[in-house]
Amino acid sequence: MKTPPVWKGFCQTPDHSALGRDRSTTGFGLAGGNFPPIPPALSVSFSVLSTDSVSSARSGRLVLPHGTVETPIFMPVGTQGSVKTLHPAEIEELGAQIILGNTYHLWLRPGHELIREMGGLHGFTTWQKPFLTDSGGFQVWSLAKLRKITEEGVKFQNHLDGSKMLLTPELSMEIQAALGSDIAMLFDECPPYPCDEVYAAKSLALTTRWARRCKDWVSANEPRSGGGRQLHFGIVQGSIYADLREQSARELVELGFDGYAIGGVSVGEPEHEMFRAIENAVPFLPLDKPRYAMGLGTPPQILEMIARGVDMFDCVMPTRVARHGVAFTLDGPLHIKNLIHARDPRPICESAHPHVAGFSRAYLRHLFRAGEILALRLLSFHNLHFYLRLAAGARESITAGNFPEYKDSFIRRYTRSENT
C-alpha cells in the first residue's frame, strides 16, 4: 500500500538536527543506508612524531583501515557494542579516535556470525572510526566459571547461561576477524596476582606458543577490516618478574606483530609493580611500533605510563565510576551524590564540556538521587571528555616540549586536595 500523501513528512527529519549533522562524515547507518562508506586507508602504519627529551613519552600517528589515531590516545570501552549510556555521535563529538569492543561479550551475545552478517562491528554499531577488540582471554579469566586451561585453549562455563565453551587462539582470531576490528589482540593467558615465578614462567611459555598459533591463523586467513588489513598486537606477560617480562617481549618481537601490549597489569598488584611491569617490558619493544597498556588506569597513572613510553590506553573506569556518581575533575574525583552538593549552583568542573557545563551540581545530584538515566549519561560523557582531554593534553605537550611540566602540574593538583 502506498503511503497516503497526508503522511508526507510524518516521520521526517527536522532541519535543526544537531547530533545528526555529522552523519555525512561519520557514515552512520548501514541500516539507514544512504551514506557513503569511508574510503579505507590504503596501508596501515605507525610513525613516531615527537619524543620527550626527559621521559620516554612520545607522540605518534597510527594509520588504521578506518582512520588515523593520534597517540598517546585513550580508547573508550564499548564492551557490548555500545560505550555505556552514549550515542556513537557523542563518542565522535568527544574526539574519540578509536573504541574498544570485547570479544568475549560479543561472541556470546549477539554472536560473531550475526555481527559479521551486519557488516562487522562497524556496520552493526554504526561507529565508523577504528575499533580495537581484545582477545576474550581476560574476560574468560574474570567473568566465566570453572575455567580449565589446556594447551588447546580455555574451557569454561560462560556467565550468561552457564554453557560449556572452549576458546582457543584460532577461535579468538576467527571471532575478531568476523568482528572486523582494525586491531585484534592475540589470545593470551593472563596470570593472576600474586603469582609465583614458576607459574608465571609456564604461563608465559603458553602465551608465546598461543601467539605463534594466532600468527599462523592470521597468515593463513589474512583477516580484513573494512578495505584494509587487520592489525594484530601481541601481549607481553610475565607478571612482576623482570626477566620474564623481558623474555616475553623478546619472544613476541621475534614473532613480529603490528604493536605490543603490556598485559597482566591492573590485576590487583600495587601501583609500583604496575609501573615496573611497564618499565620491564618497554625497553625490549621496537621504537617504531605502538605500545598499549591494557585496562589502565587513573588519570595520574595514565600520565605516568605515557612518561614510560606507552601510546595507547583503555579503561572502563571513566564510564563505570560515572554510573556511581563520580566525576573526574582537575582537583581529583568528585562524588556528586554527597550532601555538600545539594544546593551548589556551580557546574561539575570549572570548564566542563558544554553538554554538561550548563547543569548545576545541585541538579546532577538530584538526578542521581531520583534514579534518572540522564545522570549516568552526563557523568559518563563528562568523564570520557576528561580522559580524552587528558590524552590530548599529553599529545600537545609532548609536541610543545613541555610534557614533564604538564604531567607534574596535573598530578600535583589532582592529588593535592580531597574533592567531595
Add this chain to the structure above:
Amino acid sequence: MKTPPVWKGFCQTPDHSALGRDRSTTGFGLAGGNFPPIPPALSVSFSVLSTDSVSSARSGRLVLPHGTVETPIFMPVGTQGSVKTLHPAEIEELGAQIILGNTYHLWLRPGHELIREMGGLHGFTTWQKPFLTDSGGFQVWSLAKLRKITEEGVKFQNHLDGSKMLLTPELSMEIQAALGSDIAMLFDECPPYPCDEVYAAKSLALTTRWARRCKDWVSANEPRSGGGRQLHFGIVQGSIYADLREQSARELVELGFDGYAIGGVSVGEPEHEMFRAIENAVPFLPLDKPRYAMGLGTPPQILEMIARGVDMFDCVMPTRVARHGVAFTLDGPLHIKNLIHARDPRPICESAHPHVAGFSRAYLRHLFRAGEILALRLLSFHNLHFYLRLAAGARESITAGNFPEYKDSFIRRYTRSENT
C-alpha cells in the same frame, strides 16, 4: 592558586560540539552562567488560528512567558525534572515546545524551595521553553499511601519515606509558584473509576471549592513565571456523568481560568467513556481558551481527542513503553525484543529521526538484550519524535483543511496490521 598555563584547553570546549550549538538560543546553563536569559513574552494569550470544517479540531497559538506553543501539541513528561533518558537539548531538537513537570515528585525531592533557589524549574533543569506543572493531586491519588481527603486538603504518607504530609489547594499553588512553571494546574480531586454518581457529585463540588481557593491564592500572590504571569488551568471533573461534566465546566468557567483541562480520564474507564468525558465537557468550555486532556493517550486516541476539540496532551506512554522495548510506528507498536528482529538490518521505522534511523533492528534488539542504556535512549527519542510529529501533522492538516483524512488514514494504517 592560578591555573598553570599547561592546562590551558584541558577541559575546553571542542569546536565540533553539536549538542551545544543551540545553547545561545536555549540559554542552557544557569550554573554555567554565560548565557543571556530569554526575554519574557510581554503578555500571555491564546488564539485559534484554524478550525476544521468537519470535526471540532482546531489549531492555535498559546503565548507563554517562556515561549510560544503551537497547538495541538504533545507535551513530553519530565516527572522529576528530566524527560527520562534524554538531554534537554534533545527535547528541544525533537521540536518539543513545552514539557510537563510533576509537582508531587519535585515537592518531595529535591523540594520546591531548593528549586526556587536554583531559579525555578527553568534554572534547575536548564530547559528554557515553557513548563506546565500538574497540581500533585493525581500523584497523591496514584502513588501515596493512606490518603485521607478532607475539606482542607489531602493527608497522605508519601511513597519515598512514608512521611505524613498534607497537600492543600493553597500549598499546591505555592509549590507551583516556586517551580515557576508557565502553566500551573489547579488542585483537584480525581475520583476513581468506577465511581457512583453521588460520590462523583460530592467530589466535583469539592473540586470547585478547591478551585475557588486556588484562585484566591493566585489573586493574592500573583505568581510569576520568568518575566511573565503564570497561567492557571482549571480541571473539569465529573467522572462518566454528562450532567456533572457540564456542571463542572460551567462552574470553572464562571470562576474564570486561562485554560481548562479534562481530568479523571485514563483512570481505567473504557475508551468510549473517555471520549464521552471529553464530548460532555468541551461544549461548555470557551472557544478562546486552550483545552487539555490530561494523561492521554495512544496515537489514535490523541487524534480522536483533537477531533473533539482538545488542544494539549501529555502522556508518559511514549517514554515508558520505550524503556520496555516498544517503538511506535505508522504500522502500530513494534516490539523490538522479539526474536523476529534478531537479524533484521532495517531501521525501526521507514523514516525515523536520523539519530535513530542509522541503527538496525538487529542492533537495537541486541542493546535491549544486553541491558544497554543506549537502547532506552534511542527508543525514548524515537517515540517522542513519533508523538511530536503526530501532533505536528495534525496542526499541518488542520491548517491545510484535510485533518479528517489525516486522522482516518493514520488510524486505518496504525490499527490494520499487527506489528511485532
